[in-house]
Amino acid sequence: xxxxxxxxxxxADRLAKMDTALKALGLxxxxxxxxxxxxxxxxxxxxxxxxxxxxxCYLSHLKAYRAFLETGDSHxxxxxxxxxxxxxxxxxLSSSQFYEDKNAIIRLEAPANNHWxxxxxxxxxxVQTFNGLATYKxxxxxxxxxxxxxxxxxxxxxxxxxxxxxxxxxxxxxHQHRPRHLGFNxxxxxxxxxxxxxxxxxxxxxxxxxERLRREQPHNIHPMLRNLIGNLRVIFYSxxxxxxxxxRFPFANK
Numbered sequence: 001x002x003x004x005x006x007x008x009x010x011x012a013d014r015l016a017k018m019d020t021a022l023k024a025l026g027l028x029x030x031x032x033x034x035x036x037x038x039x040x041x042x043x044x045x046x047x048x049x050x051x052x053x054x055x056x057c058y059l060s061h062l063k064a065y066r067a068f069l070e071t072g073d074s075h076x077x078x079x080x081x082x083x084x085x086x087x088x089x090x091x092x093l094s095s096s097q098f099y100e101d102k103n104a105i106i107r108l109e110a111p112a113n114n115h116w117x118x119x120x121x122x123x124x125x126x127v128q129t130f131n132g133l134a135t136y137k138x139x140x141x142x143x144x145x146x147x148x149x150x151x152x153x154x155x156x157x158x159x160x161x162x163x164x165x166x167x168x169x170x171x172x173x174x175h176q177h178r179p180r181h182l183g184f185n186x187x188x189x190x191x192x193x194x195x196x197x198x199x200x201x202x203x204x205x206x207x208x209x210x211e212r213l214r215r216e217q218p219h220n221i222h223p224m225l226r227n228l229i230g231n232l233r234v235i236f237y238s239x240x241x242x243x244x245x246x247x248r249f250p251f252a253n254k
Contacts, residue, residue, distance in 0.1 A: 109196065120248070190247070
């Protein structure tokens with residue numbers, strides 16, 4: 001399965017880390033030169049809702065998908081250049097039974113969900129289990145596009161439906177309850193096989209995250225109502241733990 005690593009030209013340091021990690025795992029890859037949001041003109045319309053870095057990230061993903069579709073492969077791996085990789089990744093990528101669903105993107109990275117390792121909701125039974133690994137179908141949104149397996153058909157649909165990005169790429173792909181989601185399944189590897197280094201190494205090195213934080217709006221909900229919602233969430237989380245529909249997906253670094 002071909003691996004495409006999206007990398008900014010000015011981030012040779014990140015590419016060096018990815019090169020070392022992938023070679024250590026015996027995994028060949030193809031570099032995709034990322035579109036740089038710092039460039040003067042990346043074709044973004046004036047007064048567009050996305051910051052330039054997020055818009056460029058989306059375009060970079062589309063560039064990688066086009067490169068993938070030029071091959072005859074049924075699946076590929078899309079990686080950004082800021083992820084740490086599990087030693088179990090080659091085993092997962094070589095196990096074909098995990099990729100039988102052609103209508104599913106399979107997340108390799110641990111889901112962040114805005115707060116690192118916040119539990120994710122999923123169907124109670126694993127879709128596939130093999131050799132100590134499993135995949136689960138997610139039923140709520142998940143964020144981060146650091147590493148995932150992309151089927152050919154879904155790559156075609158994303159390219160056909162989105163010519164001018166309106167959302168962050170991870171929201172577009174993995175927020176399945178938003179309008180105009182393309183209706184594919186989202187599976188999550190357990191344990192996770194990649195993790196963004198900003199979490200694993202506590203780095204403040206993201207080209208997009210600071211702008212995303214600046215876009216977050218303050219809560220305008222009355223404190224009592226906010227506390228009530230928080231308490232209801234605790235109850236909901238507790239019930240879902242009992243039904244095995246809610247879990248964290250930690251990074252398998254050993």
